[in-house]
Amino acid sequence: MASPLPPDTYEPILEPELPIIDPHFHFFTGRGHEFGAAEFLAHAGSGHRILGAVHVEANADFFADGGAAGEMRFAAAQGAKMRQMQAGRERICDPVMGIVGYADLRASDLEDQLDKLVEASGGRLRGIRNSAAWDPSPDVRNGHTDPPRHLLRDPAFRAGLGRLAKRGLAYDAYVLFHQLDELAELADAVPDAQIVCDHLGGIIGVGRHKGRHAAYFDDWSAGLARLAERPNVTLKLGGMAMSAAGFGWHKRGRPLGSEEYAAFYAPWFDHAIGVFGPTRCMFESNFPVDGVAISYAALWNGFKRLAAGYGDAEKDALFQGTATRVYRLGGAR
Numbered sequence: 001m002a003s004p005l006p007p008d009t010y011e012p013i014l015e016p017e018l019p020i021i022d023p024h025f026h027f028f029t030g031r032g033h034e035f036g037a038a039e040f041l042a043h044a045g046s047g048h049r050i051l052g053a054v055h056v057e058a059n060a061d062f063f064a065d066g067g068a069a070g071e072m073r074f075a076a077a078q079g080a081k082m083r084q085m086q087a088g089r090e091r092i093c094d095p096v097m098g099i100v101g102y103a104d105l106r107a108s109d110l111e112d113q114l115d116k117l118v119e120a121s122g123g124r125l126r127g128i129r130n131s132a133a134w135d136p137s138p139d140v141r142n143g144h145t146d147p148p149r150h151l152l153r154d155p156a157f158r159a160g161l162g163r164l165a166k167r168g169l170a171y172d173a174y175v176l177f178h179q180l181d182e183l184a185e186l187a188d189a190v191p192d193a194q195i196v197c198d199h200l201g202g203i204i205g206v207g208r209h210k211g212r213h214a215a216y217f218d219d220w221s222a223g224l225a226r227l228a229e230r231p232n233v234t235l236k237l238g239g240m241a242m243s244a245a246g247f248g249w250h251k252r253g254r255p256l257g258s259e260e261y262a263a264f265y266a267p268w269f270d271h272a273i274g275v276f277g278p279t280r281c282m283f284e285s286n287f288p289v290d291g292v293a294i295s296y297a298a299l300w301n302g303f304k305r306l307a308a309g310y311g312d313a314e315k316d317a318l319f320q321g322t323a324t325r326v327y328r329l330g331g332a333r
Contacts, residue, residue, distance in 0.1 A: 105160030139207030199239030205246015258301030
């Protein structure tokens with residue numbers, strides 16, 4: 001899903017020396033969706049100090065060469081290509097410091113699946129995303145791997161999560177906002193698991209949720225606060241500009257600026273960081289999906305505006321420290 005917006009800088013870069021690790025972006029290929037090494041480099045080279053990034057599984061069906069393992073090979077190859085493209089440059093962005101792949105945690109052969117993913121990723125596998133996003137309305141698209149209702153309560157799924165924990169792999173959880181209590185139950189059931197809640201807890205504004213953000217804000221905020229009581233859960237801050245979030249920015253004909261983004265979303269981000277704390281939060285681009293409404297440069301400027309009131313140590317956690325720890329990425333360069 002290549003961004004329709006040009007990757008150039010729409011505005012001056014704020015705090016250009018602040019080190020950033022982008023913990024959530026997607027390489028895409030096939031079905032008319034192209035976002036590879038060249039596209040990522042164009043965005044990441046827009047002025048922010050992007051040290052590296054984590055590719056998160058997008059949809060194994062995009063990759064004909066071996067499904068989920070094929071996606072890992074593709075991501076690793078795109079990372080190698082991007083490093084070659086930067087040969088001789090002073091600052092190198094590593095787009096695959098880590099990879100979050102897909103596996104069905106209920107599968108009896110999960111261990112074999114994980115071994116294959118580790119090999120296919122070139123040893124960069126850092127987590128698994130087995131989406132649990134589910135809604136009762138046929139007008140709301142469920143997670144791209146078509147999860148059943150109450151997947152997180154399935155004993156086989158929880159056993160699989162335990163296997164991830166023993167390997168030191170994180171679990172990226174994509175749920176919708178009304179499933180946050182189920183995610184909290186999962187965190188209690190498998191306390192050794194490192195769980196990463198994607199996209200601010202699954203903000204959605206399509207189908208039966210269209211135009212109802214204000215109506216469900218209190219339910220979302222309460223559910224997120226309960227989830228934050230679980231110390232084994234961290235939160236990704238982003239995903240608010242994609243079309244499924246339902247704010248409609250992609251339809252208005254001009255991209256969001258960072259001031260507008262930060263001002264509009266401040267209540268959501270302030271609450272999220274407030275209940276989780278900066279050391280358990282990480283800003284994410286969710287590119288190219290959020291690129292339908294905002295440029296990469298403006299998005300990170302928006303995040304910097306949202307974090308303006310925090311100290312240096314807290315900003316370090318929000319922009320690279322939490323991601324480094326959770327995904328075991330090593331120190332920032």
